[in-house]
Amino acid sequence: MDIDVLVVATIARALAFATPLLWAALGEVIAERSGVVNLGVEGMMALGAVTGFAVAFTTGDVWWGLAAAGLAGMLGSLLHAFVAITLRADAYVSGLSLTMLGLGLSALIGRAWVGRPLPDPMRTIDVPWLRELPLLGPMLFQGQYVLTYAALLAAVVAWAMLFHTRGGLVLRSVGENPTAVDAAGLHVRPVRYAAVLIGGLLAGIGGGYLSLAYRPSWGEGMVNGLGWIALALAIFAMWHPLRVIVAGLLFGACFTLAFRLQTVFPPELLTMLPYVFTVLALVFTAWRRGRLAFGAPEALGRAYLRGER
Amino acid sequence: MIGALRRRRAARRWEPRADAPAWRVMLVTIAAVAVAALVVTWVFVAYGVAPGEAWATIVRRTLLEPRGLSETVRKAIPLLLAGIGLLLAFRARFWNIGAEGQILAGAIGATAVALFTELPGPLVVPAMFLAGMLAGAAWGAVPALLKARMGVNEIITTLMFNYIALYLVRWLINGPWKARSATGFSYSERFPAEAVLPTLGATRLHWPTLAIALVLVAVVALLLARSRFGFEVEVLGRSPEAARYAGIDAGRVTLLLAALAAGAAGLAGVGEVAGIHRRLVEPTQLSLGYGYAAILVALLARGKALAVVPAALFLGFVFAAGDVMRVSLRLPSQLPDVVTGLVLLLVVASEPLTRGRWVRRDPAEAATAPAAEAPVAPPAAATAGAPAGGAAHASPDGEG
Numbered sequence: 194m195d196i197d198v199l200v201v202a203t204i205a206r207a208l209a210f211a212t213p214l215l216w217a218a219l220g221e222v223i224a225e226r227s228g229v230v231n232l233g234v235e236g237m238m239a240l241g242a243v244t245g246f247a248v249a250f251t252t253g254d255v256w257w258g259l260a261a262a263g264l265a266g267m268l269g270s271l272l273h274a275f276v277a278i279t280l281r282a283d284a285y286v287s288g289l290s291l292t293m294l295g296l297g298l299s300a301l302i303g304r305a306w307v308g309r310p311l312p313d314p315m316r317t318i319d320v321p322w323l324r325e326l327p328l329l330g331p332m333l334f335q336g337q338y339v340l341t342y343a344a345l346l347a348a349v350v351a352w353a354m355l356f357h358t359r360g361g362l363v364l365r366s367v368g369e370n371p372t373a374v375d376a377a378g379l380h381v382r383p384v385r386y387a388a389v390l391i392g393g394l395l396a397g398i399g400g401g402y403l404s405l406a407y408r409p410s411w412g413e414g415m416v417n418g419l420g421w422i423a424l425a426l427a428i429f430a431m432w433h434p435l436r437v438i439v440a441g442l443l444f445g446a447c448f449t450l451a452f453r454l455q456t457v458f459p460p461e462l463l464t465m466l467p468y469v470f471t472v473l474a475l476v477f478t479a480w481r482r483g484r485l486a487f488g489a490p491e492a493l494g495r496a497y498l499r500g501e502r
Numbered sequence: 503m504i505g506a507l508r509r510r511r512a513a514r515r516w517e518p519r520a521d522a523p524a525w526r527v528m529l530v531t532i533a534a535v536a537v538a539a540l541v542v543t544w545v546f547v548a549y550g551v552a553p554g555e556a557w558a559t560i561v562r563r564t565l566l567e568p569r570g571l572s573e574t575v576r577k578a579i580p581l582l583l584a585g586i587g588l589l590l591a592f593r594a595r596f597w598n599i600g601a602e603g604q605i606l607a608g609a610i611g612a613t614a615v616a617l618f619t620e621l622p623g624p625l626v627v628p629a630m631f632l633a634g635m636l637a638g639a640a641w642g643a644v645p646a647l648l649k650a651r652m653g654v655n656e657i658i659t660t661l662m663f664n665y666i667a668l669y670l671v672r673w674l675i676n677g678p679w680k681a682r683s684a685t686g687f688s689y690s691e692r693f694p695a696e697a698v699l700p701t702l703g704a705t706r707l708h709w710p711t712l713a714i715a716l717v718l719v720a721v722v723a724l725l726l727a728r729s730r731f732g733f734e735v736e737v738l739g740r741s742p743e744a745a746r747y748a749g750i751d752a753g754r755v756t757l758l759l760a761a762l763a764a765g766a767a768g769l770a771g772v773g774e775v776a777g778i779h780r781r782l783v784e785p786t787q788l789s790l791g792y793g794y795a796a797i798l799v800a801l802l803a804r805g806k807a808l809a810v811v812p813a814a815l816f817l818g819f820v821f822a823a824g825d826v827m828r829v830s831l832r833l834p835s836q837l838p839d840v841v842t843g844l845v846l847l848l849v850v851a852s853e854p855l856t857r858g859r860w861v862r863r864d865p866a867e868a869a870t871a872p873a874a875e876a877p878v879a880p881p882a883a884a885t886a887g888a889p890a891g892g893a894a895h896a897s898p899d900g901e902g
Binding site for chain 2: 232236272276280281282283285286287289290291292293294295296297298300301304417418421422424425428459461462464465468469471472475476478479480482
């Protein structure tokens, strides 16, 4: 295979592979920026995937399925928000239980649909005009899903909202110093609720992409750690929406390249690579963070109780 | 809705308690489990199974019949081992959720000894336990080292190591260690007789592993209560700041704890391959999610080593009940996972109830609300050794 063909195909596949990670990682960035860590991403993605598939299968319309997927992720995150924000229980364990519950529930709900292909899955699109471009056309603008472009757009919107609107400022402040926000007369908890729910919505959409577009089917191991990789991605991107794009594409490219080694390695070892790569990415982030002054949101993982320091 | 909550709160005040009384913790835990049982009852109804009869069948087949009881206990063995390890790790706020991978690593270690060494008969089983423990400990030590030296988030690394271990086992049984007779399903060669653990009568209760687990629980209980190491763990868990002032090397303690915890999970893996399967099998059959359920065991025990025994037995019951539901009641096999997740959620959600209580404000005090709302000490200090509570106020440091 020619080297340029290889590069083009790798980048095109990387985009498709990175899409669910982008959605979920973006959601987690928003939630964590408000100070609420949500380890339930894996569970919310599974819930989104199974609900989206079930609804698309019954109604015959993938877009209803996608809406249902987002809603399912949101409902999952509502559970987490209630336990972690209102009840002020441990956010880490609450998210973990959401993952366990989400994986169990989705497997239970999805029993009827295992092994059935979606009759009318999401179609890929070619972007008019841009598809004609040499090299860039086949790389970025042919045979991709709308959801891929939507994820990129969502990242830009999230960046604009977080860093260039008043609402975004409040959200970030709630994550850094909730006491100050409270003292300024603004409410901490509604902001956190909103951030967590948006996070759930995006994770659900990421799950929906898997079952409606990427695979068009449902199986128990569908999410298979992607939610956890998305969590790592949020850290790797240092909680910045635009860096999520870069990081996501880097992840996607590495995985796709790895899968091209299929002739050399046994498949089980190749499947292992995304997880190994995730660990390496976290190590790299930690090493780099030692040199730069980036950090997690100051109040990450801490429930807010007025009057408490 | 949130506004309404706020208004109601103005009349009451949250009063954290220095030490939650044991009866209160117990009551809250029992209530959480009871709510889960109610949900299960509702599931029975939803699936058209008579709930009374269903519960009777479950209790009979998991607790009353000797064979059923042996299944409950043997499923509690890996939960005991992994659970006591996690309890240790969680007390020092090392959020190891990699017990599943450490169980698999232990199984790999034991299989290597069973199939590829030429030891004299009586030495084989001890060597397998040793190898499994070391393999598990090594598997857990890598994330611990990364956390202690570089501040890499251990939640994600330990979880990634679960997947890595899973695919490693799959590679071994499909590649280098694949049995010659294996067609369709993949597995390793059968262990020789001297590498198989004895079981109690005709049951699958591999009692040597159970004995090791119980001894380990007792040792950990003693260690935590009576030793300098236990004191260091205690201080580190309550306040990393205080630990630093006290001259405790947090990195060393974390590493030691994480290795101990992972070693215990490794032992659980040895028990599963040597006691039940007698060969290395597909990873999802080898450990039925024991590593994840062990998290719940450790949290249910709320920092008390001896409480791991009833907690593990309870989850052993959940797993065994899952089998009964599937086989006798024809209910979906995914139910136990849902129940485990639900109990975990309820236990977490109810945890704040053990940390304090709502008290009615004096009318005079209420008049000055909400500015005077709860000028209180951080409940972090109020949680006696309960990892879930304390950690709400101190995130696992070094997010990444």
